[in-house]
Amino acid sequence: MYVNTKDILEKASKEFYAVPAFNINNLEFLIAILEGAVEKNAPVIIETSEGAIKYAGNGDPIRGAKFFVNLVKGYADTLNIPVALHLDHGKNLEYIAAAIKAGYSSVMIDASHEPFEENLKITKEVVKWAHAAGVSVEAELGQLAGIEDNVSAEENVLVDPQQAKIFVEETGVDFLAPAIGTSHGAFKFKGEAKLDFERLEKVKKLTNIPLVLHGASSVPAKYVELAEKYGADLGGAKGVPAEEIKKCVKLGINKVNTDTDLRIAFLAGLRKNLTENVKEFDPRKYFKEGMQFVKDVVMDRLEFLGASGKA
Numbered sequence: 284m285y286v287n288t289k290d291i292l293e294k295a296s297k298e299f300y301a302v303p304a305f306n307i308n309n310l311e312f313l314i315a316i317l318e319g320a321v322e323k324n325a326p327v328i329i330e331t332s333e334g335a336i337k338y339a340g341n342g343d344p345i346r347g348a349k350f351f352v353n354l355v356k357g358y359a360d361t362l363n364i365p366v367a368l369h370l371d372h373g374k375n376l377e378y379i380a381a382a383i384k385a386g387y388s389s390v391m392i393d394a395s396h397e398p399f400e401e402n403l404k405i406t407k408e409v410v411k412w413a414h415a416a417g418v419s420v421e422a423e424l425g426q427l428a429g430i431e432d433n434v435s436a437e438e439n440v441l442v443d444p445q446q447a448k449i450f451v452e453e454t455g456v457d458f459l460a461p462a463i464g465t466s467h468g469a470f471k472f473k474g475e476a477k478l479d480f481e482r483l484e485k486v487k488k489l490t491n492i493p494l495v496l497h498g499a500s501s502v503p504a505k506y507v508e509l510a511e512k513y514g515a516d517l518g519g520a521k522g523v524p525a526e527e528i529k530k531c532v533k534l535g536i537n538k539v540n541t542d543t544d545l546r547i548a549f550l551a552g553l554r555k556n557l558t559e560n561v562k563e564f565d566p567r568k569y570f571k572e573g574m575q576f577v578k579d580v581v582m583d584r585l586e587f588l589g590a591s592g593k594a
């Protein structure tokens with residue numbers, strides 16, 4: 284069933300587990316994610332960035348947002364697990380408006396690149412707007428480095444826990460993404476993973492709302508190696524070890540953003556399938572292996588985050 288993200292996350296926050304938020308850009312990832320969540324009897328959050336909405340709507344935010352609401356809501360309403368649809372890294376008010384209007388469960392207003400006061404002001408506005416439409420809101424404090432399509436920043440700026448307390452009180456935001464050292468994409472960390480657990484613990488104590496971990500892909504070696512075996516070049520790919528993510532969940536992370544892991548798993552399956560079936564030209568066949576690998580990553584993540592059986 285199609286639900287509000289806040290309902291999923293408040294339950295997770297109370298019971299100290301986390302729910303993965305998986306990014307999609309197409310039908311195949313959505314099917315693989317939802318079927319994995321059904322198999323694990325788990326709640327799941329589907330999220331689309333502005334880049335995904337632009338891609339699905341061929342540049343038109345209203346078309347792209349409506350496309351995803353109809354696709355996700357249509358599929359979710361036939362299932363007995365809670366499914367929410369979230370706008371990830373909303374920066375452009377046109378996209379945020381399109382998502383709210385189309386019927387997204389929640390939106391992220393990402394004004395983390397702005398000075399604190401400006402981020403607070405913009406977030407407060409969006410919260411008023413979204414809440415009036417029954418839509419919950421995520422915001423970000425501090426900045427993640429790293430690069431994905433539309434989401435990039437030069438360097439990490441870690442969250443200030445005292446600022447987080449003021450920010451949550453003043454804006455009424457429903458869940459918060461504190462930057463604690465992760466980064467987007469497949470090439471995280473120069474050396475060893477370094478997450479600021481102390482800072483995270485302080486933010487949870489001072490805000491007491493569901494928290495979000497961005498840049499949380501683990502970049503599993505098995506899929507990197509398989510993709511490279513069939514011609515990909517992912518040299519130096521490195522993610523967040525699962526154990527570090529589990530520690531973050533214990534300290535109050537309840538939404539875990541995962542995009543890169545699905546991309547690499549799908550890439551490995553697609554490259555393998557196309558190489559081994561040179562005569563195949565039916566996408567319903569040559570996408571299957573990549574979809575299965577995505578489903579495997581989804582089920583593994585639901586398990587280790589403690590979301591399995593929580594539907």
Ligand SMILES: O=C(COP(=O)(O)O)N(O)CCCOP(=O)(O)O
Nearest residue numbers: 332431432433468498499500542543
């Ligand atoms: O936090 C994450 C994903 O982190 P990951 O790269 O570690 O999976 N996200 O918010 C996903 C951002 C995707 O943006 P785009 O569609 O523009 O490429």
Ligand SMILES: [Zn+2]
Nearest residue numbers: 467497498540
């Ligand atoms: Zn992110």
